[in-house]
Amino acid sequence: MAAGIPFYAQLINLFAAVLLLISFAMLAQRRVLSLIDLFAAQGLALALSTAVVGWGTGQSHLYWSAGVTLTLKVFLLPFLLYRLIRRLDVKWDVEPLINIPTTMLVGIVLVVFAFNLAAPISNLSSTVTRSTLGIAIASVMLSFLMMITRRKAIPQVIGFLAMENGLFFAATSATYGMPMVVELGIALDVLVGMLILGVFFFQIREQFDSLDLKHLEQLREDE
Amino acid sequence: MTASAFLSQLLQLGVALLLAPLLAGWVSQCRAWLQNKSAPSLLLPYRTIHKLFIKDAVVAHNASPIFRVAPYIVFGAMCCAAAIVPSLSTGLPFAQAADTIALVGLFALARVFIALAAMDIGTAFGSLGARREMFVGFLAEPALLMVLFTASLISGSTSLPTIVDSLAHRDLAIYPSLAFAGVAFTMVSLAENARIPVDNPATHLELTMIHEAMILEYSARHLALIEWASALKLFNYSCIGIAIFVPFGIAAGSDDWAAILGAAPALAAKLAIGGFVLALIETLSAKMRIFRAPEFLGTAFLLAVLAMLVHLLLGT
Numbered sequence: 001m002a003a004g005i006p007f008y009a010q011l012i013n014l015f016a017a018v019l020l021l022i023s024f025a026m027l028a029q030r031r032v033l034s035l036i037d038l039f040a041a042q043g044l045a046l047a048l049s050t051a052v053v054g055w056g057t058g059q060s061h062l063y064w065s066a067g068v069t070l071t072l073k074v075f076l077l078p079f080l081l082y083r084l085i086r087r088l089d090v091k092w093d094v095e096p097l098i099n100i101p102t103t104m105l106v107g108i109v110l111v112v113f114a115f116n117l118a119a120p121i122s123n124l125s126s127t128v129t130r131s132t133l134g135i136a137i138a139s140v141m142l143s144f145l146m147m148i149t150r151r152k153a154i155p156q157v158i159g160f161l162a163m164e165n166g167l168f169f170a171a172t173s174a175t176y177g178m179p180m181v182v183e184l185g186i187a188l189d190v191l192v193g194m195l196i197l198g199v200f201f202f203q204i205r206e207q208f209d210s211l212d213l214k215h216l217e218q219l220r221e222d223e
Numbered sequence: 224m225t226a227s228a229f230l231s232q233l234l235q236l237g238v239a240l241l242l243a244p245l246l247a248g249w250v251s252q253c254r255a256w257l258q259n260k261s262a263p264s265l266l267l268p269y270r271t272i273h274k275l276f277i278k279d280a281v282v283a284h285n286a287s288p289i290f291r292v293a294p295y296i297v298f299g300a301m302c303c304a305a306a307i308v309p310s311l312s313t314g315l316p317f318a319q320a321a322d323t324i325a326l327v328g329l330f331a332l333a334r335v336f337i338a339l340a341a342m343d344i345g346t347a348f349g350s351l352g353a354r355r356e357m358f359v360g361f362l363a364e365p366a367l368l369m370v371l372f373t374a375s376l377i378s379g380s381t382s383l384p385t386i387v388d389s390l391a392h393r394d395l396a397i398y399p400s401l402a403f404a405g406v407a408f409t410m411v412s413l414a415e416n417a418r419i420p421v422d423n424p425a426t427h428l429e430l431t432m433i434h435e436a437m438i439l440e441y442s443a444r445h446l447a448l449i450e451w452a453s454a455l456k457l458f459n460y461s462c463i464g465i466a467i468f469v470p471f472g473i474a475a476g477s478d479d480w481a482a483i484l485g486a487a488p489a490l491a492a493k494l495a496i497g498g499f500v501l502a503l504i505e506t507l508s509a510k511m512r513i514f515r516a517p518e519f520l521g522t523a524f525l526l527a528v529l530a531m532l533v534h535l536l537l538g539t
């Protein structure tokens with residue numbers, strides 16, 4: 001059963017499970033600061049799994065990709081988020097729109113859905129780690145769910161970044177990575193997106209005195 | 224049943240009965256160290272039990288027979304549980320009578336009787352504690368079952384000795400599903416053993432206690448049995464955890480006595496580490512409001528379900 005697949009594939013399966021575990025932890029987390037720590041931990045798991053894929057398949061460019069992931073998602077982005085939170089002075093508890101146990105239940109349903117969705121796709125693939133595709137899709141969906149259920153701007157951005165983690169994991173685990181140019185492009189996109197959203201936070205708060213996104217849902221005609 | 228199997232069964236039951244208070248003492252000692260307090264003696268639980276056994280029992284006037292028999296039933300259930308959880312070897316003839324589902328049932332039996340006894344006297348604290356205990360219990364039980372089912376799916380059997388046999392004596396393989404199950408099991412054990420995020424074993428503060436509130440009316444030998452039973456429960460949970468997640472070193476069968484005796488240091492080391500980790504968790508976390516407990520245990524249940532799903536997806 002488990003002994004039939006090589007050791008590196010088992011390691012990747014383990015990291016995939018850790019990734020999913022962290023996605024769930026983020027879904028259940030109430031505090032913004034812990035959310036950032038979890039995001040950093042997820043980045044670390046992602047970087048490690050990318051490195052392991054590189055080691056197992058002998059593709060050296062994946063080491064570069066793991067390095068970029070490590071610097072960007074474990075150090076730079078959490079650092080930026082921390083600074084943003086300090087500057088905005090928002091250490092409040094996250095207020096989910098629906099309560100956390102319900103969110104977790106919806107999460108489980110999403111996981112079952114994702115696993116079923118991925119089953120026929122991963123049958124087409126020939127890589128050893130194809131079964132982790134289901135986990136990657138599940139963590140993308142869980143991040144989606146997190147973006148939907150959170151009311152404030154910062155958790156939504158973290159959800160967005162976590163979603164990118166899931167996509168990246170899908171790319172490395174199911175297809176052994178994308179060309180380096182694409183990966184660099186995505187990394188840069190995420191970084192720039194983060195910076196722009198940081199500016200947006202200040203704009204939103206200046207306009208509405210709050211980072212609660214429900215203010216953005218109504219058109220105002222009181223000019 | 225051969226004599227050697229019988230001996231192995233007796234030995235493990237004896238080890239559980241004798242070591243359980245020591246484990247409880249070790250956990251409270253670690254906790255005291257971590258919190259910069261002067262630590263109580265390692266043997267304190269033995270002395271407490273001894274002291275309680277030589278005292279005269281006081282029973283309330285309106286106590287029914289349930290109140291009197293409950294400690295014996297609770298203690299008996301914990302002994303039965305100890306008899307089917309492999310600690311030193313998998314040679315447990317008694318385990319053929321009961322699998323992991325029956326094990327959860329034994330814990331439930333103990334819970335029901337202690338809750339009945341708590342409500343029997345009719346004091347406010349007793350029924351408050353009983354209600355809270357059942358509230359925590361009904362959430363923790365399915366999560367525990369799911370964890371055990373995950374291990375059963377991997378090894379193809381619901382009998383704990385068979386699970387240990389197939390998990391301990393195999394090629395080294397990583398089981399991601401067991402990582403999920405491990406987290407879930409830790410959460411369930413904390414709740415079931417009245418440990419800090421859910422209950423505080425050291426408190427006598429009226430509004431927060433759960434387990435202590437139920438046993439307030441007990442004294443002397445009844446209390447001694449209940450204290451011993453809760454130490455045994457902690458020991459049983461530790462052994463279940465060891466059996467599923469770190470089964471290495473547990474001897475197979477009951478014929479190789481060198482291996483069975485050789486498993487003792489491994490068991491002691493694992494229990495010592497487990498006790499320290501428990502004390503560490505208790506020191507690092509704050510007690511939750513009682514209405515956060517469903518969220519905590521709900522998370523445990525979902526993680527255990529995820530463990531099963533991951534097992535089905537990855538096949539490992």
